Each structure stands twice: as C-alpha cells, then as structure tokens.
Amino acid sequence: MISSSPIEGIPSRLWTYLLSKALIRSDLRWGEAGSKGINRLVETLINDNYTITGKNRFKAEFVTAGGVALSEINLSTMESKKFSGLFFAGEALDIDAVTGGFNLQAAWSTGFAAAKAIADNFF
Numbered sequence: 001m002i003s004s005s006p007i008e009g010i011p012s013r014l015w016t017y018l019l020s021k022a023l024i025r026s027d028l029r030w031g032e033a034g035s036k037g038i039n040r041l042v043e044t045l046i047n048d049n050y051t052i053t054g055k056n057r058f059k060a061e062f063v064t065a066g067g068v069a070l071s072e073i074n075l076s077t078m079e080s081k082k083f084s085g086l087f088f089a090g091e092a093l094d095i096d097a098v099t100g101g102f103n104l105q106a107a108w109s110t111g112f113a114a115a116k117a118i119a120d121n122f123f
Contacts, residue, residue: 003026011066018041022041022044068088073093077113077114089110093110
C-alpha cells in the first residue's frame, strides 16, 4: 500500500502529508497510482518549498531522533543505498545526540558531503 513509505525512517504523518501534496490517495496500491501520480510525488519530493516561521515556542532546540537510518545511506556521499540520486543530510537522518552544537555540526558536515557528491557526480 502507498500509505507506508518505501524509505525507512520517514514518519507516517510526513509521508501522508507528502502523498496529499502530490494528490495521491493513501489507500491506493503503488500500481494504482500510475505514472502521473508517481511523477507528481517525485516532483513534490524534489521541488516542494517549506517556510520556516520561527523557533519552537518553548525555546527548546533538540536534535531530532528518528529519520532515515544511517545504515540506509552511503556515509561518504549521503546517497540512499536504495534510491540512486537521492541524498539525505542534517535532521532528515537518524542522528541522536546531546545538543550544544553537535546537531549543527552534523547538519553542516552531512550537507557538505551530500553537496560535494552531487557536484562531483552530476555536474
């Protein structure tokens, strides 16, 4: 069923939201989505924009536990092992740590590794 993400670690609420943005019903089977539906989902994953409107109102910034499992990606390039050309960085990854700068360093380092791999392989 489409209702569960094919990428381990994507929270079900996020996946359901992405399906709705792509106008795909979550009760369908993958084969029923058709190429147009799958293309809309890919377009949403690649090109959707999100606006950050501020910090948590409780002023509590923490590393987000959960996300894409590190075993699912090539750690030197941050590319998905399952889906060629799909890269992850920062808090999209399942990195759990004490706050105090580690989450920022992890975001910068994984973002750099992904950007370098993309530039080296695609441009």
